[in-house]
Amino acid sequence: MNYTVAAETDIGISKKVNQDSICVKNARTKQGKAALVMICDGMGGLSKGELASAEVVRSFSDWFDYELAYELENWSWRDAGQSVLNRLRSLNSRIIGYGRRNGVQLGTTATGIIAVNNNMMTFHIGDSRIYKLSYRIKQLTEDHTFVNREIKNGNMTSEQAKRDPRRNALTQCIGVSGDITPDIKFGTIESGANYLICSDGFRHVITEEEIFGGLSPNIVTTGSSMKAKLRELIETVKSRKEQDNISAVMFRAEY
Amino acid sequence: MTKYEIMVIAAAAAAFVVINIIMWSIIAAKEKKARRRELQQQKNPEITVAPILEPSPVPVNTYAETEEVPLQPAKERPRVKRSDFILIDDIVIVHTDERI
Numbered sequence: 040m041n042y043t044v045a046a047e048t049d050i051g052i053s054k055k056v057n058q059d060s061i062c063v064k065n066a067r068t069k070q071g072k073a074a075l076v077m078i079c080d081g082m083g084g085l086s087k088g089e090l091a092s093a094e095v096v097r098s099f100s101d102w103f104d105y106e107l108a109y110e111l112e113n114w115s116w117r118d119a120g121q122s123v124l125n126r127l128r129s130l131n132s133r134i135i136g137y138g139r140r141n142g143v144q145l146g147t148t149a150t151g152i153i154a155v156n157n158n159m160m161t162f163h164i165g166d167s168r169i170y171k172l173s174y175r176i177k178q179l180t181e182d183h184t185f186v187n188r189e190i191k192n193g194n195m196t197s198e199q200a201k202r203d204p205r206r207n208a209l210t211q212c213i214g215v216s217g218d219i220t221p222d223i224k225f226g227t228i229e230s231g232a233n234y235l236i237c238s239d240g241f242r243h244v245i246t247e248e249e250i251f252g253g254l255s256p257n258i259v260t261t262g263s264s265m266k267a268k269l270r271e272l273i274e275t276v277k278s279r280k281e282q283d284n285i286s287a288v289m290f291r292a293e294y
Numbered sequence: 295m296t297k298y299e300i301m302v303i304a305a306a307a308a309a310f311v312v313i314n315i316i317m318w319s320i321i322a323a324k325e326k327k328a329r330r331r332e333l334q335q336q337k338n339p340e341i342t343v344a345p346i347l348e349p350s351p352v353p354v355n356t357y358a359e360t361e362e363v364p365l366q367p368a369k370e371r372p373r374v375k376r377s378d379f380i381l382i383d384d385i386v387i388v389h390t391d392e393r394i
Contacts, residue, residue, distance in 0.1 A: 042382075056389060057389045059387075060388045061385065062385070062386050063384075063385040065381070065382045065384075066379055066380060066381050067380045068378065068379050069378045069379075089390045090392050093390050093392075094394050100386050104375055105374070105375065108376040137394045
């Protein structure tokens with residue numbers, strides 16, 4: 040069993056602060072391999088989006104470093120799912136409280152993968168995405184956006200959604216509304232597939248075909264090649280005048 | 295045609311009918327199963343399209359609505375990294391030193 044990970048982030052061409060936060064961890068444990076790969080895309084006024092995303096990433100990072108080893112002794116995916124859910128909801132309350140106390144509105148998306156040996160869990164809230172790249176590219180998460188909800192309800196086509204001024208409006212994220220319902224799913228890791236997690240800034244101006252062409256598991260197999268290709272795609276995105284911060288992380292397991 | 299011959303033909307016909315009934319029942323059951331799977335796939339494409347993520351054994355989004363949020367960590371443990379837990383990659387990128 041071998042895990043490979045990589046991460047890249049860029050402030051982009053127009054923002055003054057990079058509000059994205061990233062956590063990529065890979066560990067060898069008594070029970071086998073474990074990894075945490077996640078992206079938080081912060082948003083908010085007064086440049087506090089980076090605080091919301093950092094807070095979520097630090098919380099998960101601390102959990103991985105200090106708690107996971109104990110939890111692995113009696114590992115249960117159901118309990119792990121519940122624990123992630125509680126953590127996200129607790130962070131949501133904390134960030135909302137901070138916003139109220141300081142008169143600012145801040146929030147963040149949170150999307151990631153927790154892997155233990157050949158199984159995985161995905162957690163997701165907001166409009167960052169997880170893609171699986173094997174013989175084709177497949178989006179594993181569903182955007183929590185207004186336009187996506189309208190498409191699902193049959194009120195809007197994909198083409199209309201691309202032009203709609205509300206296309207970036209989120210229906211849920213951490214730090215905005217009291218009640219959140221993150222998507223948490225469980226599954227088996229496909230050996231030799233590449234998993235990509237990216238912020239919306241990464242994928243606004245490039246197509247899924249371009250992502251697959253650049254990061255296909257046949258081409259990109261090592262940590263250094265992942266990093267190089269992610270950087271290449273980020274430069275492409277910047278050359279196309281994307282206005283947002285741009286972040287992406289990759290994960291691959293072979294067994 | 296003798297009585298014996300009629301009985302043989304009747305037995306063969308009966309066997310043919312029974313085999314047909316069994317065969318068509320199996321085909322119908324398989325088709326029904328395939329239809330159900332197709333319908334479910336249309337409803338939840340991200341879950342049912344194998345082999346990415348298998349259907350969740352836990353209806354997480356339902357218990358999200360019912361359980362309380364513990365604002366304190368469930369278990370207090372010493373904040374010490376265990377020696378049998380070896381970090382191979384450790385990348386944490388944040389863009390502020392401020393804490394909430």
